[in-house]
Amino acid sequence: MRFSSRTAWDLAETRLARGLRERRAAGLEVLDLTASNPTRCGFAYDEAGILAALGDRASLTYDPDPRGMRFAREAVCRYYAERSAQVEPEQVFLTTGTSEGYGWLFRLMCDAGEEVLIAAPSYPLFDFLAQIEDVRLVPYPLVYDHGWQIDFDGLREQITARTKAIAVVHPNNPTGHYTKDAERRELERICADHGLALIVDEVFLDFCMSSQAVDPPTLSREKTSRDQDGAPGSFAGGEHPCLTFVLSGISKIAALPQMKAAWIVAFGPQEEQHVALARLEVVADTFLSMNAPIQCALPAWLAGCSSIQKQIRARTQTNLRNLDQILLRFPAITRLEVEAGWYAVLRVPALGNDEDLAVRLLEERGVYVHPGSFFGFAGEGWLVVSLLTPEEAFRRGVERICEDCGGAEQREQD
Numbered sequence: 019m020r021f022s023s024r025t026a027w028d029l030a031e032t033r034l035a036r037g038l039r040e041r042r043a044a045g046l047e048v049l050d051l052t053a054s055n056p057t058r059c060g061f062a063y064d065e066a067g068i069l070a071a072l073g074d075r076a077s078l079t080y081d082p083d084p085r086g087m088r089f090a091r092e093a094v095c096r097y098y099a100e101r102s103a104q105v106e107p108e109q110v111f112l113t114t115g116t117s118e119g120y121g122w123l124f125r126l127m128c129d130a131g132e133e134v135l136i137a138a139p140s141y142p143l144f145d146f147l148a149q150i151e152d153v154r155l156v157p158y159p160l161v162y163d164h165g166w167q168i169d170f171d172g173l174r175e176q177i178t179a180r181t182k183a184i185a186v187v188h189p190n191n192p193t194g195h196y197t198k199d200a201e202r203r204e205l206e207r208i209c210a211d212h213g214l215a216l217i218v219d220e221v222f223l224d225f226c227m228s229s230q231a232v233d234p235p236t237l238s239r240e241k242t243s244r245d246q247d248g249a250p251g252s253f254a255g256g257e258h259p260c261l262t263f264v265l266s267g268i269s270k271i272a273a274l275p276q277m278k279a280a281w282i283v284a285f286g287p288q289e290e291q292h293v294a295l296a297r298l299e300v301v302a303d304t305f306l307s308m309n310a311p312i313q314c315a316l317p318a319w320l321a322g323c324s325s326i327q328k329q330i331r332a333r334t335q336t337n338l339r340n341l342d343q344i345l346l347r348f349p350a351i352t353r354l355e356v357e358a359g360w361y362a363v364l365r366v367p368a369l370g371n372d373e374d375l376a377v378r379l380l381e382e383r384g385v386y387v388h389p390g391s392f393f394g395f396a397g398e399g400w401l402v403v404s405l406l407t408p409e410e411a412f413r414r415g416v417e418r419i420c421e422d423c424g425g426a427e428q429r430e431q432d
């Protein structure tokens with residue numbers, strides 16, 4: 019069999035994955051600072067409520083709608099209404115994951131070899147999603163200067179006749195920064211000028227870190243418009259001068275990644291939006307991938323997500339505070355600003371390759387952490403730590419990272 023070239027990946031186990039497997043097989047301690055699965059992080063879920071929502075008798079009859087059951091799409095509209103954005107059920111497509119949503123959008127817009135611009139650093143799964151659809155992902159740079167911002171000159175240089183869309187993750191993973199209002203307007207201007215679509219991934223939208231982290235005193239840039247809780251707003255709100263697709267789902271919003279429910283919401287100039295919706299409907303109808311019990315449960319899960327969100331925000335804020343407390347003793351290590359999301363980025367003295375550092379931390383210190391290269395950070399000296407990690411493991415893991423690469427410890431009496 020000659021398999022497709024699009025699946026000719028290097029499937030060899032990475033050194034880090036091998037180290038982790040061997041360490042776990044040997045029964046050795048692993049402080050996992052890569053945690054991204056909330057169902058394994060010790061949060062108190064409303065188990066009875068989650069399961070009860072699955073028992074809806076409406077799921078016993080099947081009346082498929084390519085966009086998803088209307089009452090489930092109406093629940094998505096309510097989610098946006100609570101965030102000051104008006105969405106009609108006709109604009110919504112339910113998918114089994116944001117990942118599937120990307121796949122459908124790539125199929126909708128791109129022929130083989132066409133390009134989508136994506137920020138670097140960013141979430142690594144995008145590479146695979148694009149390759150599977152024969153789409154080429156082209157990175158545009160983010161720069162860090164008292165917070166992350168889009169390098170628009172760098173972005174414009176990447177636009178070619180093959181470019182079909184610009185993707186933004188708002189707030190971004192793992193940098194944890196929101197796209198500011200002025201950046202949104204510039205992105206929309208570029209998309210409208212070049213006939214491109216804007217894809218906006220908002221899976222972390224609700225995980226704003228704190229008012230202080232969002233408006234640090236050093237930031238004088240224009241602030242992002244806020245929803246009614248004061249958190250930066252969704253791209254679902256406001257005007258849509260270019261074709262815009264907003265993606266989100268319950269894997270992060272309700273911390274239910276196992277339930278596989280997400281959505282695409284389409285906005286934009288009427289004619290283009292109309293064609294996009296009609297074509298997407300054929301893509302969706304071809305798969306009909308949503309199952310009925312999940313759609314029936316979606317309204318209850320969305321309505322009940324504030325309790326788990328509160329717990330996650332409390333966890334991420336506590337971990338960030340503890341991280342800062344530890345870093346006071348290790349001035350050689352700094353953390354970058356975090357506005358939102360589940361991760362923090364550490365700048366450590368770069369004595370070699372980041373992957374070597376991550377392997378050493380695992381083998382010698384029992385700390386499993388992602389090197390910056392995993393997310394496409396340029397250069398060395400970056401580690402990404404998950405703020406979702408249970409507090410005690412997080413504190414111990416960070417201590418060990420600092421002892422390993424933080425240089426001389428600065429004690430309080432120093």
Ligand SMILES: Cc1ncc(COP(=O)(O)O)c(C=O)c1O
Pocket residue numbers: 054114115116117118141187191219221266267268269275279280
């Ligand atoms: C930025 C971003 N988008 C999308 C996803 C995937 O979400 P889903 O579970 O809805 O496919 C993730 C998962 O971590 C993510 O970090």
